[in-house]
Amino acid sequence: MSVSIREIARLAGVSRGTVDRALNNRPGINPQIKQQILRIADEVGYRSNRAGRMLGLRKKPLTLGVQMPADGNDFFLDVSEGLEEAAAEFADAGLSLRIETMKGYSVERQLAQLNSLLASGVNGLAFVPIDQPPIRSFMQKLARQDIPVITLNSDIADAPRLCYVGNDYTASGRTAGGLLGLLAGDRPLETLIITGSVQVLGHNQRIRGFSQVVREHYPHIHILDIQENQDDDQLSEQLVADALRRWPRLNALYLTAGGVAGACRAVRRAADRRLKIVSFDQTRATEPLLQEGLITASISQEPRQQGYQAIRLLFDYLLDGSQPPERVIMPNHILIREHLSHRPDSGNRG
Amino acid sequence: MSVSIREIARLAGVSRGTVDRALNNRPGINPQIKQQILRIADEVGYRSNRAGRMLGLRKKPLTLGVQMPADGNDFFLDVSEGLEEAAAEFADAGLSLRIETMKGYSVERQLAQLNSLLASGVNGLAFVPIDQPPIRSFMQKLARQDIPVITLNSDIADAPRLCYVGNDYTASGRTAGGLLGLLAGDRPLETLIITGSVQVLGHNQRIRGFSQVVREHYPHIHILDIQENQDDDQLSEQLVADALRRWPRLNALYLTAGGVAGACRAVRRAADRRLKIVSFDQTRATEPLLQEGLITASISQEPRQQGYQAIRLLFDYLLDGSQPPERVIMPNHILIREHLSHRPDSGNRG
DNA sequence: CTGAAAGCGCTTACAG
DNA sequence: CTGAAAGCGCTTACAG
Known part of the structure; x- marks a missing residue:
């Protein structure tokens, strides 16, 4: 139970609105005051309240886009389950998902689907990138537009992204x-x-x-x-x-x-x-x-967790600005006949 | 994004307070009206908003008690990590943990520690029950007091409990x-x-x-x-x-x-x-x-998940009344030298 | 650049 | 038994 924004406002002698501007890097605030507020927040160990934030944000619904080569690839059925699980968990907070799938690995198709997601106004993206220059430059563009991106199941070198979620x-x-x-x-x-x-x-x-x-x-x-x-x-x-x-x-x-x-x-x-x-x-x-x-x-390789975590981390980032680790690596498991029935389960495994 | 309590109040022609009483089985409400409200809630598919609930509950902090034979047993170090992870996640909502540990399996010691937790006013309990009659009757008593109980890592037959979290x-x-x-x-x-x-x-x-x-x-x-x-x-x-x-x-x-x-x-x-x-x-x-x-x-057997889920499920139950499955079974994993470093991670795996 | 107000969905005293 | 109000922590227009 940390202090609230109201308490910080009191300590700094400003309104809650101003504290909000300082804490969330919103424009239109005196830099001096901002510094002072940040210092105070740091001193008292301020951590924003997730529930408060979710409620406050409720008018502006969030949409996340997902793109993956799932057609005809059963592996992604489990990934999708994880995506949906996270979507359900955060539906309360106004989150919705838009999912595009393709068959196989076509750079053009991937770009087309990503662009369509972008045009529909998604606030963040998770996708399985093809390791090719056009994808890389597309990711540069996304970074300039401040759209957070998570690479899912497969990573790509030298391209900006929030993090990679997948196996090693x-x-x-x-x-x-x-x-x-x-x-x-x-x-x-x-x-x-x-x-x-x-x-x-x-x-x-x-x-x-x-x-x-x-x-x-x-x-x-x-x-x-x-x-x-x-x-x-x-x-x-x-x-x-x-x-x-x-x-x-x-x-x-x-x-x-x-x-x-x-x-x-x-x-x-x-x-x-x-x-x-x-x-x-x-x-x-x-x-x-x-x-x-x-x-x-x-x-x-915990496909379901891969889907779940990709959405959760994007959502947390958009909600809080919380930075995930650069690589979120799923453990790999050895499966033999005798424990097949136990497929990896949610548990928010977290 | 489901309907809100306010909307149901409007539909039923009552105040939000009355809807709250109906939905959460609080005393002091006309049974007829209660039925009507429940019917409407069901028709519109009402699901309470977690964030709203967390905020509303913030004045009355929740405490959960945990008891386990952890002393000198390294297995429970990982369980504890999971407990703490969940505690941190829900600290926002006013949750705190009280943990008692003992060495080995003594019925007297277990009862003493559970009673001490109870006396301190915990709202729910998770523990590793010893399979003996005195523990069973203690659990009967807890049920009469409406204290939800989760059996952790080891189950006990013929005793009332919310659910079992552990492996098979x-x-x-x-x-x-x-x-x-x-x-x-x-x-x-x-x-x-x-x-x-x-x-x-x-x-x-x-x-x-x-x-x-x-x-x-x-x-x-x-x-x-x-x-x-x-x-x-x-x-x-x-x-x-x-x-x-x-x-x-x-x-x-x-x-x-x-x-x-x-x-x-x-x-x-x-x-x-x-x-x-x-x-x-x-x-x-x-x-x-x-x-x-x-x-x-x-x-x-995913010890960390066992700890995490036990707390999460108790918390959800107290928050929402959401009933967990009767048994939450962790998958078991085969570990060999080559993937030792990858210990099961939170991810709220879920 | 800043503050005051209204609102998100819920709960909890307090009146009646 | 029921309603109106205040409040949880936050955000978002709106004035100034």
């Missing part, structure tokens, strides 16, 4: 490596890495983290090859089928991205071969495969 | 079993189970869940024996040392509770033997052992 791909690759190491026991493992695309930073980081751990601790894990499936199930199935033929001793698969179902189809057909398979995330595609034991383990 | 011990035992199954590969595993006490329900459930999975899926995991270490490191070390001597083929340890460090000391001394060790939680004791690879994996 290198760390999740390390977890995958450590896990496969444990699964190997002391037997040699001949591993094929299937990645989505060597153009995608996150996929590469998952390979790097994996390789680091294998090199440090598990020399008997041997990497046969790294192949790209473009997140495509058909291609994935083909690649794995070929690999099974080509390397008779192939006994482990590390899948950094999509196309998991396809890869598993090929493995299932080779009924006589038993492979350890490590993948990422818990989706409609991976879940039954984990359930049946074909995928040995999958590494998840 | 059987489920975490299943996860342990599934994990050890994967670690075994296709080799036989001669496993010793060391449990805290056969008197503790949670420990037994961890054994049951483990055994279920082993029976269903991993017949080559053989359970040599189940022994009690009373969560004591000395005794634990002794037991494991003896077991290593007695069973030359012992190659796996499943530790359901405390005394992990002691067990590991005995294993480390037997430098020629390599055991798979599965334990629970990430504490000061287990962390370095996971780090060095002596413990293969540990299963954690």
Whole structure:
């Protein structure tokens, strides 16, 4: 229970309106007085009351824009749940969401959707940025317009943003490596890495983290090859089928991205071969495969929390000016058949 | 943005005070009018505004009492962090916490501390109940006084409570079993189970869940024996040392509770033997052992979230009357060396 | 540049 | 049993 704006006004001998102007960097205030008020606020340890603020702000409703490559990508179903959870929690305070989704990664499409959100008057944005110069310069523009931006699930270098909310791909690759190491026991493992695309930073980081751990601790894990499936199930199935033929001793698969179902189809057909398979995330595609034991383990990254936190942090920033940490990193979790049912839950996990 | 109490008052042709009385079950209102107001509120889908409520309540500060066997038990350090996080979040609304801790499980001590909290005038309680009749009747008394209670980390049967916040011990035992199954590969595993006490329900459930999975899926995991270490490191070390001597083929340890460090000391001394060790939680004791690879994996249960949610749910109930689910179950996570650094974070994960 | 007033949605005494 | 008023901490027009 901290002091109120009224108390500070009394101490400074000014009106509450003036204190409000000083504290919230509003225009039209004598700089001297402003300094004095800020000093007093600091001395008494003023912290604005969230509830008061929410009520006061109620006339000017806030809208946040979200853009993500969610079409045909089940991973984002969970992200969306988190977005909606936060939206519901702050609906009281006048918050609403506007969500645009696209299929795959098109810079033009992303720009078009972001511009449309901007035109509709959103007060802040969360999106999954494509790592390309046009997106970067768009973000420069947003910064000049004082629109706070959170990069979601995937980050972009050298572009201004409030913060990044997502997982640490290198760390999740390390977890995958450590896990496969444990699964190997002391037997040699001949591993094929299937990645989505060597153009995608996150996929590469998952390979790097994996390789680091294998090199440090598990020399008997041997990497046969790294192949790209473009997140495509058909291609994935083909690649794995070929690999099974080509390397008779192939006994482990590390899948950094999509196309998991396809890869598993090929493995299932080779009924006589038993492979350890490590993948990422818990989706409609991976879940039954984990359930049946074909995928040995999958590494998840709290998609729901990613959505929830992105909205919460933007909202808090707009409400309070509170600065989030530069990177809000979700822990990654190892999923095996026995605890599948427990999907990460809200809890405002906070 | 739902309708306000003012709007309902207008629709019902009464004052806001009367609407407040109807909606919050306050005494002194004509039952007919009350029914009518409730009907209208229902029709328009009234949901009270949290911020408004927090402000309105600000004169009457809320205090919640917490009681737990935290002394000398590192697990509860993380729970406490969660408690404090929630306390900080709702300090605005006048919430404060009163925390009592004890060492071990004494019914008398627990009752004494709960009574002291009650005498100090707490509005709600969260505690780790000992599963004994005197605690049960104490909870009956609390219910009659309309003090909401949340059982934390451990539940108690046949006693009234608002809800249970904690993990599902059987489920975490299943996860342990599934994990050890994967670690075994296709080799036989001669496993010793060391449990805290056969008197503790949670420990037994961890054994049951483990055994279920082993029976269903991993017949080559053989359970040599189940022994009690009373969560004591000395005794634990002794037991494991003896077991290593007695069973030359012992190659796996499943530790359901405390005394992990002691067990590991005995294993480390037997430098020629390599055991798979599965334990629970990430504490000061287990962390370095996971780090060095002596413990293969540990299963954690989001202690911080447990603390956070217990307070949040009590607070919401007192604020809103919002009923939490009967059991709020934390997911359990498999921890291995490679993702130790990522301890579960607030995020109001929720 | 500054203050006084009205209002956000709710609760709590206080009259009647 | 019911209503009118004051107040929680803040913001936003509106005067000056």
